Amino acid sequence: MSTEIYDANTYEPRKSVGHLMNRVRTAMFAALDAELGADTDLARFEVSAAQFVVIASLAMGEADSASQLCKGISYDAGAMTRMIDRLESKGLIRRRRDADDRRLVNIELTEQGREAFPKMRQCAMGVLNRFLRGFTQNEARQLESFLNRMLENS
Amino acid sequence: MSTEIYDANTYEPRKSVGHLMNRVRTAMFAALDAELGADTDLARFEVSAAQFVVIASLAMGEADSASQLCKGISYDAGAMTRMIDRLESKGLIRRRRDADDRRLVNIELTEQGREAFPKMRQCAMGVLNRFLRGFTQNEARQLESFLNRMLENS
DNA sequence: TGACAATAATAGCCTTGACAATGATAGCCT
DNA sequence: AGGCTATCATTGTCAAGGCTATTATTGTCA
Numbered sequence: 001m002s003t004e005i006y007d008a009n010t011y012e013p014r015k016s017v018g019h020l021m022n023r024v025r026t027a028m029f030a031a032l033d034a035e036l037g038a039d040t041d042l043a044r045f046e047v048s049a050a051q052f053v054v055i056a057s058l059a060m061g062e063a064d065s066a067s068q069l070c071k072g073i074s075y076d077a078g079a080m081t082r083m084i085d086r087l088e089s090k091g092l093i094r095r096r097r098d099a100d101d102r103r104l105v106n107i108e109l110t111e112q113g114r115e116a117f118p119k120m121r122q123c124a125m126g127v128l129n130r131f132l133r134g135f136t137q138n139e140a141r142q143l144e145s146f147l148n149r150m151l152e153n154s
Numbered sequence: 155m156s157t158e159i160y161d162a163n164t165y166e167p168r169k170s171v172g173h174l175m176n177r178v179r180t181a182m183f184a185a186l187d188a189e190l191g192a193d194t195d196l197a198r199f200e201v202s203a204a205q206f207v208v209i210a211s212l213a214m215g216e217a218d219s220a221s222q223l224c225k226g227i228s229y230d231a232g233a234m235t236r237m238i239d240r241l242e243s244k245g246l247i248r249r250r251r252d253a254d255d256r257r258l259v260n261i262e263l264t265e266q267g268r269e270a271f272p273k274m275r276q277c278a279m280g281v282l283n284r285f286l287r288g289f290t291q292n293e294a295r296q297l298e299s300f301l302n303r304m305l306e307n308s
Numbered sequence: 309t310g311a312c313a314a315t316a317a318t319a320g321c322c323t324t325g326a327c328a329a330t331g332a333t334a335g336c337c338t
Numbered sequence: 339a340g341g342c343t344a345t346c347a348t349t350g351t352c353a354a355g356g357c358t359a360t361t362a363t364t365g366t367c368a
Contacts, residue, residue, distance in 0.1 A: 013210035020301035056167035147174035
């Protein structure tokens with residue numbers, strides 16, 4: 001007996017979970033980029049979907065340093081430095097060297113960042129709900145659980 | 155009553171389907187890149203996860219021109235031109251102007267490409283099966299169906 | 309104390325995808 | 339045939355992530 005999901009006979013790359021997920025992710029990010037760019041209050045920040053994820057992590061108190069952000073959202077450290085550059089130059093976040101461990105750079109939202117977050121959150125939520133149109137609550141929870149299980153398998 | 159999945163009270167960006175899917179996708183692509191790079195037969199081609207998807211589409215007869223590839227896998231046309239450049243320079247595929255419609259460029263696998271494909275397919279399948287460890291067949295089919303429904307909603 | 313490994317942020321280089329503009333071709337319509 | 343529009347591939351440009359040093363700092367251990 002086998003516990004494998006795909007086997008050599010039935011596996012069709014283009015219909016597989018891997019490829020499908022790639023397409024859905026790309027579509028969702030593009031949709032969120034568009035949404036954030038179209039919003040009257042947010043357009044001036046030109047914030048992208050990826051940037052929103054960082055801001056959200058800070059706003060929800062899930063991270064307060066660059067390295068924590070990297071771990072929390074699975075993001076490259078070098079890319080994070082520049083991501084922080086961008087958000088800082090937009091006035092949405094602020095850097096501050098940690099006093100205890102001077103290797104660390106603490107990151108916090110600025111007043112402007114805190115103000116803008118709820119609107120961004122609203123946009124992101126709207127996009128997700130659009131993509132999940134026709135899903136029951138149960139199905140959505142199940143999808144979340146599937147994704148979490150895949151993450152744990154990695 | 156509401157048909158919305160997420161609402162302002164319960165929506166947590168980092169736990170949402172959007173962010174989770176982004177992380178899973180990134181992890182899967184990285185894993186497949188590593189797998190393809192480690193395989194003795196395939197390493198010399200230095201083929202990436204994204205490139206595999208193109209080769210697979212050709213091998214499965216799901217596309218035979220650049221534009222069909224773009225549509226089939228939701229890929230930018232400009233990016234596809236250069237993707238084809240790369241694969242062609244590796245000797246895995248071949249370009250040929252279509253005789254009937256000279257706007258079209260037909261793409262076909264070379265002998266080398268056809269030979270290499272089964273091994274790539276094997277790698278990709280292995281990665282997917284690893285990420286889907288612990289899933290029942292039903293759950294996997296359900297996940298595929300969820301993703302397809304999201305694509306249709308976009 | 310000093311050598312050495314581990315961690316954090318950063319900078320440089322390279323790859324690659326997205327977007328817009330361009331040129332060639334095809335289909336349609338009159 | 340001529341004009342209009344759509345489609346296809348290509349190119350240039352730009353933005354962003356991945357990888358690999360590099361530097362500063364911390365912790366460990368002899």
